Amino acid sequence: MKPSIPKGTRDFSPVEMYRRNYIFDTIKKVFKKYGYQQIETPAMENLETLTGKYGDEGDKLLFKILNSGPVVDQINNSDANIKLNEISEKGLRYDLTVPFARYVVMHQNEINFPFKRYQIQPVWRADRPQKGRYREFYQCDVDVIGSDSLMNEVELIQIIDEVFTKLGMEVTIKINNRKLLSGICEVIGESDKFIDITVAIDKYDKIGFDGVKKELMEKGLTDASINKLEPLLKTSRLDSIIIESLSELLKNSTIGMKGIEEISTILAYLSSINFNFDKIVLDGTLARGLNYYTGAIIEVKANNVSMGSICGGGRYDDLTGIFGLPNVSGVGISFGADRIYDVMNELNLFPDFNNDSTQVLFYNYFTKDQSVYLGLINKVRAVGINAELYPEPADKGNSNKLQKKQFEYAKSKNIPFTIAIEEINNWKPAVKSAANKTTKILETESFVEDLILFIDSNI
RNA sequence: GUGGUAGUAGCUCAGUCGGUUAGAGCAUCAGAUUGUGGUUCUGAGGGUCGUGGGUUCGAGCCCCAUCUUCCACCCCA
Numbered sequence: 127m128k129p130s131i132p133k134g135t136r137d138f139s140p141v142e143m144y145r146r147n148y149i150f151d152t153i154k155k156v157f158k159k160y161g162y163q164q165i166e167t168p169a170m171e172n173l174e175t176l177t178g179k180y181g182d183e184g185d186k187l188l189f190k191i192l193n194s195g196p197v198v199d200q201i202n203n204s205d206a207n208i209k210l211n212e213i214s215e216k217g218l219r220y221d222l223t224v225p226f227a228r229y230v231v232m233h234q235n236e237i238n239f240p241f242k243r244y245q246i247q248p249v250w251r252a253d254r255p256q257k258g259r260y261r262e263f264y265q266c267d268v269d270v271i272g273s274d275s276l277m278n279e280v281e282l283i284q285i286i287d288e289v290f291t292k293l294g295m296e297v298t299i300k301i302n303n304r305k306l307l308s309g310i311c312e313v314i315g316e317s318d319k320f321i322d323i324t325v326a327i328d329k330y331d332k333i334g335f336d337g338v339k340k341e342l343m344e345k346g347l348t349d350a351s352i353n354k355l356e357p358l359l360k361t362s363r364l365d366s367i368i369i370e371s372l373s374e375l376l377k378n379s380t381i382g383m384k385g386i387e388e389i390s391t392i393l394a395y396l397s398s399i400n401f402n403f404d405k406i407v408l409d410g411t412l413a414r415g416l417n418y419y420t421g422a423i424i425e426v427k428a429n430n431v432s433m434g435s436i437c438g439g440g441r442y443d444d445l446t447g448i449f450g451l452p453n454v455s456g457v458g459i460s461f462g463a464d465r466i467y468d469v470m471n472e473l474n475l476f477p478d479f480n481n482d483s484t485q486v487l488f489y490n491y492f493t494k495d496q497s498v499y500l501g502l503i504n505k506v507r508a509v510g511i512n513a514e515l516y517p518e519p520a521d522k523g524n525s526n527k528l529q530k531k532q533f534e535y536a537k538s539k540n541i542p543f544t545i546a547i548e549e550i551n552n553w554k555p556a557v558k559s560a561a562n563k564t565t566k567i568l569e570t571e572s573f574v575e576d577l578i579l580f581i582d583s584n585i
Numbered sequence: 586g587u588g589g590u591a592g593u594a595g596c597u598c599a600g601u602c603g604g605u606u607a608g609a610g611c612a613u614c615a616g617a618u619u620g621u622g623g624u625u626c627u628g629a630g631g632g633u634c635g636u637g638g639g640u641u642c643g644a645g646c647c648c649c650a651u652c653u654u655c656c657a658c659c660c661c662a
């Protein structure tokens with residue numbers, strides 16, 4: 127049988143894992159710095175937990191898990207008159223936010239609100255793979271739930287900025303507010319077309335105003351109401367003039383003005399901490415398809431690279447309500463680790479791959495007294511230095527050949543220090559630095575101390 | 586779900602107009618050389634040319650189907 131893996135999934139080899147962990151570690155460190163605590167939830171959820179939360183398109187992309195047991199046998203025998211809920215009642219999680227909402231409701235009596243959690247786990251989507259799009263990928267979520275305060279939005283924007291600064295990436299943070307979009311729909315008298323309108327204006331970047339107009343005409347909007355959308359679509363760099371003109375447009379919409387007020391407040395807070403406004407854009411066309419968002423929405427794009435959004439999120443006022451816990455508002459964002467990886471790879475932003483496991487390799491040159499190696503290597507490990515012994519002695523056959531194999535092993539694993547015990551040093555262990563080729567004999571009495579000194583001065 | 590692109594050794598790829606036994610580099614393994622972190626030389630293994638049909642005297646090459654990859658749409662991280 128020819129080995130293969132499912133479409134849209136990947137193996138990760140050591141160099142890739144080194145880089146992926148560099149991303150995860152950086153993100154995790156920032157999350158912790160702001161006081162978030164980690165949770166995990168199962169890869170699979172009950173199908174009813176997942177369906178209906180992501181819009182029609184999202185439902186189609188859910189991976190469903192076939193029931194095990196007698197039902198499966200029936201499928202083979204019966205006529206094809208089968209209902210989905212008879213053969214599948216579980217699905218792979220589509221994101222981390224909905225499972226989090228489910229978690230919060232289930233654990234509400236253990237949680238002290240506001241609850242700040244982070245979660246780094248894979249999610250699955252039955253999408254067709256392409257650039258920056260996988261069927262299995264990792265999301266790194268941070269959410270605050272049980273707090274209405276716009277301080278949370280400000281904090282999340284700071285987290286975004288800090289993460290990407292640490293990773294050396296230049297990004298643009300796009301923000302908008304669903305209330306503002308609702309307000310617009312209200313003002314133009316098309317509130318019932320909210321979804322159609324958001325979907326259409328979301329494409330403004332690609333298809334332009336005429337394209338948006340065409341799509342909305344097809345949905346039954348009038349020429350006059352579409353033209354009123356135009357000022358919203360043209361917002362870009364943040365400034366007070368834009369806010370003013372939007373206020374003028376929305377003055378008769380309570381919800382729209384609430385949106386304006388929220389955005390203004392967030393901007394005022396950011397301004398008070400001297401946030402760099404070159405990085406942030408008020409994008410009237412930012413809508414986001416996930417239909418549980420109700421307030422601020424955020425999306426991050428990498429500069430100078432063609433790639434979908436690498437981070438996105440927003441406020442959801444009543445996601446827990448679906449699971450029986452109403453009036454709990456949450457806000458959160460999700461970093462797409464795999465896309466961040468692809469961007470960093472394309473821009474050569476990763477640090478050099480250094481072996482982050484073995485620091486010291488013991489060459490194994492003689493068959494007798496293998497226990498000598500064990501004694502020494504344990505001393506090295508005891509002080510916290512990662513060390514390994516080459517398992518096959520070099521004097522079993524052609525010793526030159528076998529020694530060469532050991533050199534190549536050290537080289538291929540990029541191990542910075544090697545220790546050899548051989549006759550020319552009177553059978554005393556000698557350490558060698560791969561970086562500058564210097565060596566030093568390590569005396570038995572001060573073996574570990576000398577090794578530490580050598581490592582510190584030859585790294 | 587729609588459209589396009591490609592699929593030849595573990596990897597990167599040649600392969601002429603459809604014509605003899607499908608090649609190279611790298612990697613792997615083996616031997617020689619080398620006095621200590623990728624020396625050099627020699628050799629070997631490794632392929633149902635993605636899979637299944639079809640056209641043809643003859644298919645890696647042409648046609649159809651299918652799977653997979655990459656890309657665009659849709660949507661999204």
